[in-house]
Amino acid sequence: MAASLPATTLQLQSLVRPDQAVQLSLADVEVPEPGPTEVLIRIEAAPINPSDLGLLLAGADVSAGTVSGPAERPVVTAPLPDAAMRAMAGRVGTPMPVGNEGAGVVVAAGSAPAAQALLGKTVAAAGGGGMYAQYRCVDVLFCLELPAGMPAVDGASSFVNPMTALGIVETMRLENHVAIVHTAAASNLGQMLNRLCLSEQIPLVNVVRRPEQEELLRSAGATYVCNSTAPDFMASLTAAVKETSATLAFDAVGGGRLASQILTCMEAAANVGNGYSRYGSAVHKQVYIYGSLDRGPTELTRNFGMAWGIGGWLLTPFLQKIGLEEIGRLRSQVAAGLTTTFASTYTDEVSLAGALTLDALKAYARQATGQKYLIRPSV
């Protein structure tokens, strides 16, 4: 370990307490010594993704949160509804480090050549969590060396969103679909998927909720944009699905009727001109729910025949399924497009302590489209 390194690092932790509250704080934890194949990264930038919020907030009622302690060591406390408390039973009393991905400079490395080769380099990292910290030790397997001169901030979001966008496209190919419907399509991920589909000439039907989101996507080259709050939503989605032959959807909303509406439109598109079929069309229609912007129940009207499926979709099991070689190929594709197809933008930058102000917390907990926070732990 280099002499210039501190003995401890600040680490953002989420703790579910027995009194039915979540407590967010900054803990001093020991800076670990890298194992042979590990490197120690001084984290310079780590995004707050929707997929971090489940672990961070534990389903707490953020609007009832309070903050105490000094400004540089805030302690946030927020109550947990009964259902959230039941779901979190397994983590009561265990402080959890948070943060799925980030980027920074390698300041120490294990003895393996692959680890040594990264010393002094700026790398992106994902895997194992705990990136909301000043220092984080990770295996070189989970590191992506950034091109020389690229700042850490450009690589901070190089894993979750890019690999999810690629995972959506690969799932389409693996399951023999030819086009994709995507909801919450104006999100950072949605805009990325739009760029990816444009570059790979894959028809993409973007479902959004607001006129300005339609504008945003159209100005980014999207051909099919449907507004779910418009009176003609079902007709416009059916037309887009018919035109693209989309029989696969990725839904980040989860709750409510949107998934059901998509299946209904796909079924209507499949039946155009085909007369009556007693059990509906034979075309298999699939929706994967990969997010939960609406945490309410999913309601399926089942007016879309019998050839349909809905299921959960998660990046990690998908990557396990495709295997290391394919993951490597996708990672290279990401590396080549970090400032173009796979670029992320942030609306707010905060320090570790800044992430634990009530204003910031309420803002990123809302998961508002277009708003994205970046934590700068070492700034």
Place this chain on the structure above:
Amino acid sequence: MAASLPATTLQLQSLVRPDQAVQLSLADVEVPEPGPTEVLIRIEAAPINPSDLGLLLAGADVSAGTVSGPAERPVVTAPLPDAAMRAMAGRVGTPMPVGNEGAGVVVAAGSAPAAQALLGKTVAAAGGGGMYAQYRCVDVLFCLELPAGMPAVDGASSFVNPMTALGIVETMRLENHVAIVHTAAASNLGQMLNRLCLSEQIPLVNVVRRPEQEELLRSAGATYVCNSTAPDFMASLTAAVKETSATLAFDAVGGGRLASQILTCMEAAANVGNGYSRYGSAVHKQVYIYGSLDRGPTELTRNFGMAWGIGGWLLTPFLQKIGLEEIGRLRSQVAAGLTTTFASTYTDEVSLAGALTLDALKAYARQATGQKYLIRPSV
């Protein structure tokens, strides 16, 4: 064509009229001459299965039905709700013959040896519909010769329920599950599945709604029976799922929360003793909806992690997937068990005209557990 055959046959038809009503009647249609590989069957017995009701009733409000015409030629008229009328747009004005399966005596045969071989034999038949008729012409491919001396009534239900029960078990094997949860488990199909699983030593968790249905299944040898209306339903289902390692369910109910509850119990069983997992267990949990006893929306609470799927399941596409050779193997299994594992029982027998009385119509439209109608067209 043998001289003794009539020129016309009575055929039960369902017609969706432009005035938003369904009309059920008996039509005189020409008795067809069998093609080379076809046989003409004098239908002696044909069951009314839940899977016939969609085509027959077209979603009509049977409680508001009226009947006119002479007793031997009743004409039933029942109004269609708006949603049903929209769904039936493709069949307005086209009379549809009804009846998925039946059995009877081959009274004429085409020139092919396979057809000639069945002349005078009692056969079960399925495929193409229209079995609610005095005479029906079908390809020999869709015929199953009954053992010598077996009456037609014993073979009337030799296809839909037996092949569905076998299809459920085959799906379990094909998708690498080791046990099955089945809802509406006291139905004719449910009892059959119970016998099949007992004989093949497959753990089956039977979900029913009433204490007497629990009794029925336990007295038929069922080990796991859970009553969805009992206060301890979730606990008892979780325990049964844990003990059997069931990660697959076949649900005939469709609407409401039952499918969601099953997934919740499977997830709870998977997580017992495994502590907190942020995205839930990695065990894939699957529910197939193959019926619609509750036609209301399916509500998914999504408190069962991300490794789950729900989808429609239908016998015909399943059979297409497994192919002719495998179908043949399953058909032989059915033939060998027609009076044991695959036996059906009927609570009511009616003529073609008797199926079109309001009392009968309301009774079989209700799909009450344990009640099953058999049409005897030639009696």
